[in-house]
Amino acid sequence: MSIADCEQEEAGWGILEGLPGEPMMWVLVLSELVAFALFLGAFIVAHAVRPAVFASGQITLDASLAGYNTIVLVTSGWAAAKGAASAHAQESLHARLWLFLAMALGAAFVTIKLTEYAREIGSGAGLETSVFFTLYFLLTGFHLLHVCLGIIILAVVCRRADPIHVQTGTVFWHMVDLVWVVMFPIVYLVR
Template sequence: MSDASVFDELPGDLMIWVLIVSELLVFGAGLAAFLAVRAGDPAGFGAAQDALYRTGAGVNTVVLVTSGALAAWALRLREDARRGAARLALVAAALLGVVFLLIKGFEFAGKAAQGIGWDTHPFFTFYYLLTGFHAAHVVAGALVLLLVAWKDTPRNIEAGAAFWHMVDLVWVILFPVIYLLR
């Protein structure tokens, strides 16, 4: 098999896959650094992690994977020439992104009310950095979904949905490492 045919096998534009791999490497390095620093102070990291609201983060996971399903469904609808339904699915996916951000906002506000900041403990430095950077991607992704709902060619929707799935993909790895591994 030639190189060209291997790359041709990838669904969507090659550049969106370059972006997905780049983001996975950036977040992956952050998560590996988080666990490496934790190895020097597991008790301190465990105590800090107990201040997190695991159930809320679990709900946010359900919200995000549901939003991802809607974005994937939108592409299939658009390919079936059901433009109106595809647009509705994209807007619904973006709205679930907003729900994710609201829950995340309550979580951050709760930490601030407890007097927990980024410099309280190294755990929270990583927590704010990684979850905050991910939340910034959710903001961008929700805007991209709305943009491709407006400019709704199948190619645009495929690229916008792929960006959203990358946000989803990062979260399903970030969530267990930051919130669940005790």
């Protein structure tokens, strides 16, 4: 590949160039946002078509646990942002501490979500119980998978705590936050 080819390839990132972190993370984040939008769209359409099924399913959910999880995940996003700011200021110890807090809060989210799943499954809910629970478990499970992946990404970028990698990791983590903030009211509160 010639220098001109490399310059032309780099110029193709134009729209992503001013964003923090690596451009490929933004490509991943945007594709994941599309996937979540499709899942949420299916949930909303199915809710409109089968409101009674969704109402009876939503009543069994523990909205308070999901509310705690919202606070935990948003606080985790704040800690990740503090970690990115510390990394940018070349304060790698502080960056690692903030990222560790973000990961610990992410682990708390996972624990709370698994507790919620255990309660729901214990009360007889499962993937085949109704269209509500099928979409609920698929949507929240897909998100939970992203939380776990986000914790791994934060752990990887935490090792060196250099600004570009920390920014890249926190971009993914903020996508996970954003998706949950949108999902929470749609899944748990809107009747």
